[in-house]
Amino acid sequence: MRRLLWPGAVVAVIVLVAVLAPLLPLHDPVVQDVGNRLARWLPDSPLGRDEFGRDVLSRLIWGARASLTVAFVASLIAAVAGTALGLLGGWFRGLPEFLAIRGADVLLCFPPILLALLVVTLMGPGTGTLIFVLAILYLPGFIRVAYAEVLSARAQDYVEAVRALGAPTGRILLRTVLPNIAGPVLVQLSLAVAAAVVLESGLSFLGLGVVPPTPSWGQMIRGARATMEQAPTLLLWPCVTLTVTILAMNLLCDALRDALDPRGAAPPRRLLDRVLPGLLPPTAPALLEVRGLTVEIATPAGVIRPVEDLSFSVAAGRTLAIVGESGSGKSMAALAVMGLLPPAARVASGSVWFEGGELLRAPEPARRRLRGGAMAMVFQDPMSSLNPVYRIGAQVTEAIAAHRTPARDEAVSLLSRVGIADPARRARAWPHELSGGMRQRVMIAMAIANRPRLLIADEPTTALDVTVQAAILDLLADLRREGGMGMVLITHSLGVVAEVGDEVAVMYAAQIVERGSVAEVFSRPRHPYTSALLAAVPDGEREAEGIPGTVPRPDSWPPGCRFAPRCTHARAICDTPPPLEVVDGREIRCLRWREIAA
Numbered sequence: 001m002r003r004l005l006w007p008g009a010v011v012a013v014i015v016l017v018a019v020l021a022p023l024l025p026l027h028d029p030v031v032q033d034v035g036n037r038l039a040r041w042l043p044d045s046p047l048g049r050d051e052f053g054r055d056v057l058s059r060l061i062w063g064a065r066a067s068l069t070v071a072f073v074a075s076l077i078a079a080v081a082g083t084a085l086g087l088l089g090g091w092f093r094g095l096p097e098f099l100a101i102r103g104a105d106v107l108l109c110f111p112p113i114l115l116a117l118l119v120v121t122l123m124g125p126g127t128g129t130l131i132f133v134l135a136i137l138y139l140p141g142f143i144r145v146a147y148a149e150v151l152s153a154r155a156q157d158y159v160e161a162v163r164a165l166g167a168p169t170g171r172i173l174l175r176t177v178l179p180n181i182a183g184p185v186l187v188q189l190s191l192a193v194a195a196a197v198v199l200e201s202g203l204s205f206l207g208l209g210v211v212p213p214t215p216s217w218g219q220m221i222r223g224a225r226a227t228m229e230q231a232p233t234l235l236l237w238p239c240v241t242l243t244v245t246i247l248a249m250n251l252l253c254d255a256l257r258d259a260l261d262p263r264g265a266a267p268p269r270r271l272l273d274r275v276l277p278g279l280l281p282p283t284a285p286a287l288l289e290v291r292g293l294t295v296e297i298a299t300p301a302g303v304i305r306p307v308e309d310l311s312f313s314v315a316a317g318r319t320l321a322i323v324g325e326s327g328s329g330k331s332m333a334a335l336a337v338m339g340l341l342p343p344a345a346r347v348a349s350g351s352v353w354f355e356g357g358e359l360l361r362a363p364e365p366a367r368r369r370l371r372g373g374a375m376a377m378v379f380q381d382p383m384s385s386l387n388p389v390y391r392i393g394a395q396v397t398e399a400i401a402a403h404r405t406p407a408r409d410e411a412v413s414l415l416s417r418v419g420i421a422d423p424a425r426r427a428r429a430w431p432h433e434l435s436g437g438m439r440q441r442v443m444i445a446m447a448i449a450n451r452p453r454l455l456i457a458d459e460p461t462t463a464l465d466v467t468v469q470a471a472i473l474d475l476l477a478d479l480r481r482e483g484g485m486g487m488v489l490i491t492h493s494l495g496v497v498a499e500v501g502d503e504v505a506v507m508y509a510a511q512i513v514e515r516g517s518v519a520e521v522f523s524r525p526r527h528p529y530t531s532a533l534l535a536a537v538p539d540g541e542r543e544a545e546g547i548p549g550t551v552p553r554p555d556s557w558p559p560g561c562r563f564a565p566r567c568t569h570a571r572a573i574c575d576t577p578p579p580l581e582v583v584d585g586r587e588i589r590c591l592r593w594r595e596i597a598a
């Protein structure tokens with residue numbers, strides 16, 4: 001309940017002040033006083049006067065009435081209508097489903113501003129028009145959320161149980177299904193209200209919303225823009241009010257969702273993370289915690305997202321294996337965590353916490369100190385990662401010297417530590433004189449030279465033959481056990497995962513589709529892609545079954561479930577993007593996993 005307190009108090013104060021505006025001793029917000037134009041401060045106008053001499057405080061408070069009324073009314077209309085449509089579509093399927101989902105698709109085809117222009121042209125600007133436009137714009141979001149949730153809820157045993165009791169459909173929908181989908185709908189409502197406040201301001205700013213002289217925050221920003229250089233605070237006040245309101249609303253709705261959900265859903269920080277990623281440290285600091293990581297690459301054909309909304313954590317002494325076919329975004333995710341993305345790529349959103357400190361917003365010198373020190377990386381191809389014109393020993397020494405003064409013969413003892421026979425002689429060898437397995441051991445020696453607490457190994461055994469592969473994996477497991485080192489192991493091989501992984505995250509087309517303990521995921525895979533990957537592993541009597549098709553390219557993700565075009569279980573419902581569902585400590589991104597498991 002304490003989580004409700006602060007955001008609730010802020011929202012209550014804003015709403016109360018807006019509601020009580022007519023009773024407060026304020027100036028008339030539309031009366032002009034050109035003599036006091038752009039006054040910074042007056043005894044009866046603590047926030048000054050605007051370009052027409054109108055009182056800024058009064059306009060802020062009256063503006064809140066317009067902005068909040070529009071946002072709340074429009075979002076509520078969208079929430080009620082959208083939830084009803086999604087509920088009916090998901091429950092009855094057939095024609096209601098077609099009308100709800102295709103109708104939502106059609107609405108989503110219109111760019112918001114274009115739709116607003118169209119409606120304003122037809123209906124004329126004004127508050128009523130604005131509410132209508134915003135309600136239409138937010139309707140598809142509610143339809144899709146309610147629809148996806150209903151599909152998931154209707155497969156639950158408790159819904160079947162109520163049906164078996166002979167309860168009428170209306171009662172099942174209102175008393176059993178609706179309370180269970182209320183959480184996501186509430187979150188959607190919080191987002192819609194916050195977004196509607198912003199969009200109302202935007203549309204009013206463009207002259208498509210609230211009609212002057214009625215004050216609204218958008219109108220105030222529009223007016224302040226013209227006098228920005230003489231009176232910058234005129235722009236500041238509506239912007240600050242807008243930001244505080246949106247933040248408080250988001251936090252309030254998320255806390256409300258938690259308070260209403262007896263199962264104790266995710267904490268409100270998730271929403272704050274979305275609004276201001278990286279602001280809060282992780283609750284129980286893991287060694288590495290990645291939250292909502294999205295990577296973008298600018299290509300000639302447009303911006304692509306090879307990694308999207310990726311979250312995982314690694315504890316000290318544990319290994320998280322990331323598996324998936326080529327092109328699923330594993331390496332890009334690892335490079336983003338290390339801060340080694342190629343120039344064309346950038347982290348678009350998310351946060352990366354290492355030992356309680358946020359990395360993505362840390363200055364580059366601090367990140368450089370960590371790389372090769374507390375966190376190290378081993379790459380796939382040991383030949384191209386070793387400098388051909390330096391001897392092995394010199395390269396290992398260099399890796400140590402990047403962080404501290406190397407002790408005498410330290411390089412040799414490191415080579416011996418990673419199982420290289422006759423290390424003193426090997427230290428004088430050139431990279432091309434060593435076998436692939438030896439070179440990979442050298443790379444590992446360089447990575448562990450400064451006793452990292454986290455090792456990211458990107459397909460460290462792919463280039464090696466099976467026996468050498470096993471030896472390298474044993475070495476990594478030993479290092480992890482001895483030093484309590486956490487490890488992120490990226491691999492194509494499920495055999496490798498089974499051998500060294502504690503947890504596994506299965507990636508497909510930039511997203512995690514399933515995550516959980518290796519034992520659980522391998523013995524009871526829930527996502528069809530995980531099952532398909534497991535079936536593709538040759539196994540004694542059974543023939544390996546390849547997965548038909550290939551991972552789609554980042555510029556051509558399917559609109560719904562990204563695996564659907566290759567999935568033998570795909571149905572019409574898979575046109576809706578599946579959320580990442582958390583069940584019993586496992587994560588699954590599939591709308592049909594329960595049906596498939598049944």
Ligand SMILES: Nc1ncnc2c1ncn2[C@@H]1O[C@H](COP(=O)(O)OP(=O)(O)OP(=O)(O)O)[C@@H](O)[C@H]1O
Binds near residue numbers: 306327329333553554
């Ligand atoms: N510099 C780049 N420019 C454009 N696209 C890129 C670039 N680097 C990677 N990609 C694309 O990003 C996607 C993810 O690549 P990534 O290397 O992370 O996949 P992966 O799962 O690690 O594959 P692999 O197992 O083959 O290494 C791929 O579709 C790839 O084509």
